[in-house]
Amino acid sequence: MPDTRTRTRTLAGLLATLLAVVPAPAPAAAQDSAANDSAARDSAATAAGADSGIVDSTRHGGRAVGLTFDDGPDPEDTPRLLRVLRTHHVKAVFCLWGEHVRQHPDLVRRIVADGHTLCNHTMRHDDLSTLPPDEIRADLRRTNAAIRAAVPHARIPYFRAPYGAWGDSPRVAADLGMQPLGWRLAVEDWNPPGTDELVRRIREGVTPGAVVLLHDGGGDRSQTVDAVARIVPRLRAGGWHFALPAPRPRP
Numbered sequence: 067m068p069d070t071r072t073r074t075r076t077l078a079g080l081l082a083t084l085l086a087v088v089p090a091p092a093p094a095a096a097q098d099s100a101a102n103d104s105a106a107r108d109s110a111a112t113a114a115g116a117d118s119g120i121v122d123s124t125r126h127g128g129r130a131v132g133l134t135f136d137d138g139p140d141p142e143d144t145p146r147l148l149r150v151l152r153t154h155h156v157k158a159v160f161c162l163w164g165e166h167v168r169q170h171p172d173l174v175r176r177i178v179a180d181g182h183t184l185c186n187h188t189m190r191h192d193d194l195s196t197l198p199p200d201e202i203r204a205d206l207r208r209t210n211a212a213i214r215a216a217v218p219h220a221r222i223p224y225f226r227a228p229y230g231a232w233g234d235s236p237r238v239a240a241d242l243g244m245q246p247l248g249w250r251l252a253v254e255d256w257n258p259p260g261t262d263e264l265v266r267r268i269r270e271g272v273t274p275g276a277v278v279l280l281h282d283g284g285g286d287r288s289q290t291v292d293a294v295a296r297i298v299p300r301l302r303a304g305g306w307h308f309a310l311p312a313p314r315p316r317p
């Protein structure tokens with residue numbers, strides 16, 4: 067839709083002009099206009115503030131849990147998970163794998179329409195720990211461009227490195243306006259141990275303010291979805307509530 071694209075670029079350019087105090091990022095390849103659009107918006111996000119500290123907790127402690135789901139969207143498990151979260155009125159963070167975003171842009175739109183928060187999880191789920199900052203930056207921009215091709219102007223406040231292999235990525239992500247997002251509890255659902263076991267690991271492992279790492283893509287995550295459906299009402303009954311990760315580390 068050329069009209070939309072033109073309007074998007076115009077707005078992005080205006081924004082960049084208004085934010086002239088922020089150094090304009092070097093333009094990516096000239097033909098990659100979507101990435102350039104993202105760069106302008108990312109600069110705006112930087113002005114709002116992100117830093118390179120890795121967030122692993124909710125803003126407030128107490129009986130709060132932050133649920134995060136990586137490696138989707140997945141055509142089977144993401145829609146099921148969205149139904150579970152909607153039923154229980156839980157908002158979560160989805161750390162999106164760029165290639166899966168390109169395959170299933172409709173699911174990204176559904177995630178956003180349901181009020182969840184987006185997180186950049188790189189284009190191809192590469193290990194970033196040995197990559198130079200320029201290559202990391204190019205990857206993160208392409209991933210944001212893929213997300214915004216599905217959802218124009220999508221807000222992407224977080225970034226999570228695949229495998230937790232951070233390397234230089236926290237600083238690059240912060241430069242692009244995304245807060246690095248870690249976790250306090252991982253229940254190894256990437257190697258599905260059975261739904262009962264997942265429920266047990268979450269129930270026994272959760273601590274006040276913990277960000278919990280779970281998966282809705284990258285393999286069969288049906289056990290994760292089933293475990294979430296069971297654990298959410300149990301945690302609520304125990305006085306827990308669900309919250310987003312803090313926008314930045316607490317001092």
Ligand SMILES: [Zn+2]
Pocket residue numbers: 136137187191228229
């Ligand atoms: Zn991942």
